[in-house]
Amino acid sequence: MPENVLDAPVANQVAPLETDPFDTPPGDLPEVDGDALSVSVDGFEGPLDLLLMLARTQKVDLRKVSVLQLAEQYLEFVNKARALRLELAADYLVMAAWLAFLKSRLLLPPPHEDGGPSGEELAAHLAFQLERLEAMRRAAAQLMGRDQLGRDFFARGMTETVTVKRQTEWTANLADLLRAYSRVRTRDEFRPLQVDRSAIFTMDQALERLKHVIGMAMEWGDLASFLPDGWSLEPAKRRSAIASTFAASLELAKLGQVEIRQDKTFAPIYLRARQREETPA
Amino acid sequence: MSLDDLGPEELGPDAPSGVEALFDAPPLPEQERMVEAILFASAEPLSLAQIGERLPHGSDPAEALALLRKRYEGRGVGVAKIGTGWALRTAPDLGFLMRREAKEVRKLSRAAIETLAIIAYHQPATRAEIEEIRGVSLSRGTIDILLELEWIKLGRRRETPGRPVTFVTTQMFLDHFGLASARDLPGIKELRAAGLLDATPPGAEAEEELPPGEDGEIDDMFPEEEAVA
């Protein structure tokens, strides 16, 4: 079993990445310190980021990283986090499941030709992804470490030489253009909703109808059976009728005219007229 | 005599390096380079004292500036005295080359950029269509500015009653916005994904944006606009 990464002080392995002076505001850093109890995935940008950090604890060239060992390290991390009842985002769990699958492929003898990729191929691809991510991080740090315009080297400070002919140049950039279009289209989406009223069964209508028919319903009846004729077939009309009839039934329950029953969540809702004789006066 | 009193003349360009060198002014040619960079980058003319403040301790700004003025004599750019300060300026006799630089750069108005965006996405677009999408009538100046910038031009007339003129974007438009073609403009979903569209009103995700420039019929292009009062 590899060393327990949760217990290992790994901060120093993370360090090379954090030397990038332009980034990583405080709080952005992965937080895995010597204390076994402080397991946090908050600082990681997803499972791949966490895997990369774990891979670094193997202290080998990323090309030589043991993917099997890495899978175990990750699964152990996830188990630990779960034991501590930490909420893990779904993608961490998906990655855990995939790594468990990869582990089994790596450990079991190669299956008969099922056409799927071998465990080694999957492992090679994962190792490649880690190496590529690390390479991009290093490239990003190198890029930001370059001399930058307006900080290390400069364009001319004064803007205008000759003011012979005043000419207005209108300018806009691509972000302006795209924002403008977004704005126009959003405004469109916020226009007052105009619904085809024919598909709407209003609550007033439902209340009127329910008041009339509930008086005859001494037995429990499914809410759906109280819908007006012709409103149950078309989905849009049915939805509207159910919503308004349900709202109307709540209203009548408040007034003490109706009783409502539902056996469990999402079970059918039953209504009946309030049984007067059972009510203590 | 302290090191600070040593001008570069005393030490010369071959002054011994070492601990003391940290406190020495750089050689005069280096100071001249420095004055050149300082004047170039400064947004306003600088006095000799201001130049001196920016140079390493012990430098001789007057001497360095004199060298620089000499170097730029007769060049396309020169060291000019402006009030009590010094600045790099283009040579007065070359002013005729610079006329096009004398521009006042202003951000395009909101109406103009929205109009432009609608034309870019829905081209060819008529004035009525632009007004319909923006929900306000279009002022004359808006289209004029865009035409003048040569970001839009007239397209074919629409073969509908009244045969309205249409507007389309130009190659200059593509050049200015760094686009390979109008078809490369992102759709609504992609705009939202890029964070350029902030609000997501309920039900909005159903909307599928037509890729621009697909040349759809006008009726296909604005299907949801019919309900507009």
Add this chain to the structure above:
Amino acid sequence: MSLDDLGPEELGPDAPSGVEALFDAPPLPEQERMVEAILFASAEPLSLAQIGERLPHGSDPAEALALLRKRYEGRGVGVAKIGTGWALRTAPDLGFLMRREAKEVRKLSRAAIETLAIIAYHQPATRAEIEEIRGVSLSRGTIDILLELEWIKLGRRRETPGRPVTFVTTQMFLDHFGLASARDLPGIKELRAAGLLDATPPGAEAEEELPPGEDGEIDDMFPEEEAVA
């Protein structure tokens, strides 16, 4: 022999002025002065063609620029190549003198910096490719900050299902980081040689079961990714 055939050499700097001289290009040293003034006055890099447009008819902008570059070698200000353009910029080693000119640069998030690097090294890059390399989905605001800075722009749509938009870096990006071209990005040759700018490990089989979180998008850059479990 027409006057247009006369190079500046034939006429010399002392060529008689008058009506004919209007049609001659000025002598090369004068052209160099002009290029100097033109570059000096322009805030943005100018291409050789743009410089040529501003020079008198018959001038040789390439030759004049070559002379100018030589003249500015080792100076406090230099002629920098930025993409397809040229601009005057202060020498990077003198940056410390210009501290007070330095603008407060917006601190970019780690996500934005990595996204920029991925676009720069893998361009043109789609959103899905950026997400696949980083292993997380792009948060809102990342792309739009880079667009706002004008460090990236839209490239051609990928001609694959969904026709996703692509992103490429701009000349402003090159200018900001002092790069002559995207080929001069630090370490790009090594990364390419190591296969790290490819979609799959060297020698990998085309058909693969990929780790989760991959989009399986088909395109030029990642042609093998279609098979996702």
